[in-house]
Amino acid sequence: MEITSKESSWKKEEEEEEEAKIQIYKYIFGFAEAAVIKCAIELQIADAIESHGSPMTLSQLSSALNCSPSLLFRILRFLVHRGIFKQQTTTESPIAYSHTPLSRMLTTMAPLLLLENSPTMVAPWHNLSAKVKADAAGHSNLFEAAHGKDIWSYAAANPAFNTLFNEGLGCNARVVTLPAILGSCRDMFNGVGSLVDVGGGNGTTLSLLVKACPWMKGINFDLPNVVNTSQEYEGVQHVGGSMFDYVPKADAAFFMWILHAWDDEECIKILKNCKEAIPENTGKVIIVDTVMDEKEENKMLLDIRLTLDIMLMTRFRKGRERTGEEWANLLKKAGFSRCIITPIVGVVPSIIQAFSS
Numbered sequence: 001m002e003i004t005s006k007e008s009s010w011k012k013e014e015e016e017e018e019e020a021k022i023q024i025y026k027y028i029f030g031f032a033e034a035a036v037i038k039c040a041i042e043l044q045i046a047d048a049i050e051s052h053g054s055p056m057t058l059s060q061l062s063s064a065l066n067c068s069p070s071l072l073f074r075i076l077r078f079l080v081h082r083g084i085f086k087q088q089t090t091t092e093s094p095i096a097y098s099h100t101p102l103s104r105m106l107t108t109m110a111p112l113l114l115l116e117n118s119p120t121m122v123a124p125w126h127n128l129s130a131k132v133k134a135d136a137a138g139h140s141n142l143f144e145a146a147h148g149k150d151i152w153s154y155a156a157a158n159p160a161f162n163t164l165f166n167e168g169l170g171c172n173a174r175v176v177t178l179p180a181i182l183g184s185c186r187d188m189f190n191g192v193g194s195l196v197d198v199g200g201g202n203g204t205t206l207s208l209l210v211k212a213c214p215w216m217k218g219i220n221f222d223l224p225n226v227v228n229t230s231q232e233y234e235g236v237q238h239v240g241g242s243m244f245d246y247v248p249k250a251d252a253a254f255f256m257w258i259l260h261a262w263d264d265e266e267c268i269k270i271l272k273n274c275k276e277a278i279p280e281n282t283g284k285v286i287i288v289d290t291v292m293d294e295k296e297e298n299k300m301l302l303d304i305r306l307t308l309d310i311m312l313m314t315r316f317r318k319g320r321e322r323t324g325e326e327w328a329n330l331l332k333k334a335g336f337s338r339c340i341i342t343p344i345v346g347v348v349p350s351i352i353q354a355f356s357s
């Protein structure tokens with residue numbers, strides 16, 4: 001029997017509807033994946049396998065972690081299905097659990113995962129629609145609506161959150177962003193005798209930069225509550241203050257994950273302070289941030305950039321991810337005469353260098 005093109009398109013629609021009846025549950029239970037991963041971090045499953053040094057049976061794991069074998073089995077079954085741990089057969093047991101590259105990341109990236117999945121950070125996500133509606137009348141701040149203060153004042157008033165935040169961002173810098181920057185763009189630090197990291201958090205980034213580029217002295221500039229609780233690093237001087245008031249003087253200024261949290265007017269104020277801090281002819285500004293490009297071929301990277309853009313909506317009044325053209329316009333308005341945008345292969349941010357001459 002001949003199938004007409006109309007019949008085949010109905011068949012396709014039917015198949016898509018059947019598929020949608022399954023797919024919808026991915027969204028209904030979307031929170032579950034992060035919750036089970038958080039549970040694995042809190043139980044320290046990955047650390048136990050790491051210190052054991054070889055695959056572990058369920059009974060070894062449940063005694064090491066002091067938890068229920070039957071419940072742990074169900075948690076591990078879920079995580080093995082998602083490819084986070086591996087299940088294999090050993091001479092000792094038909095089932096033993098071992099690491100995958102992702103389960104190793106559970107240990108190194110635990111601080112950021114615990115930060116982003118903390119009740120404090122999750123609460124504003126539940127009010128996104130209110131933000132989208134309210135924005136017609138003016139920019140609301142969902143974090144402030146949930147907690148009574150903007151995120152920086154909240155961190156200043158809550159030392160435990162301040163530590164969680166700075167350790168979360170610090171591990172992201174150490175594990176993912178800094179190795180990528182140093183791997184592909186280390187040359188941009190040649191000839192830079194001093195670098196001010198504006199909004200540098202607890203100084204993790206600068207400590208790694210000055211170690212990799214020992215000719216450079218680092219000034220880690222952040223809010224007083226952040227630098228006052230940060231550890232000391234050789235070659236790094238902590239300075240407390242606000243980038244809206246001034247930026248400490250240096251040969252070059254570095255901004256990582258800062259400007260996307262602010263609107264153009266606020267960025268221009270910060271960048272003008274920065275221009276005053278660096279030498280007129282030789283100074284440069286290095287920005288590590290997202291450049292939004294919907295034509296990005298790596299679907300996972302595009303997915304993270306789009307998610308960060310929504311994250312900014314939940315946390316800041318007018319933060320947003322900018323396209324290359326928007327970055328170039330912003331820098332021009334702030335008085336910079338040229339900029340170079342360099343994508344870094346395989347990671348979320350790009351490097352944007354701005355020059356006055």
Ligand SMILES: C[S@@+](CC[C@H](N)C(=O)[O-])C[C@H]1O[C@@H](n2cnc3c(N)ncnc32)[C@H](O)[C@@H]1O
Pocket residue numbers: 152169170173198199200201202205221222223226241242243244255256257258
């Ligand atoms: C998203 S974190 C980025 C931290 C770091 N650059 C990194 O990438 O790991 C933003 C930082 O900006 C800092 N910050 C916020 N307002 C500031 C201000 N007015 N002056 C200086 N730093 C500020 C925060 O304390 C926080 O450490």
Ligand SMILES: COc1ccc(-c2cc(=O)c3c(O)c(O)c(O)cc3o2)cc1
Pocket residue numbers: 115116172176257258261304308315348349
């Ligand atoms: C995959 O690479 C990345 C993951 C997360 C981030 C990131 C950027 C931020 O600016 C940011 C932030 O401002 C924030 O308040 C937060 O809690 C997390 C955060 O993560 C960048 C790249």
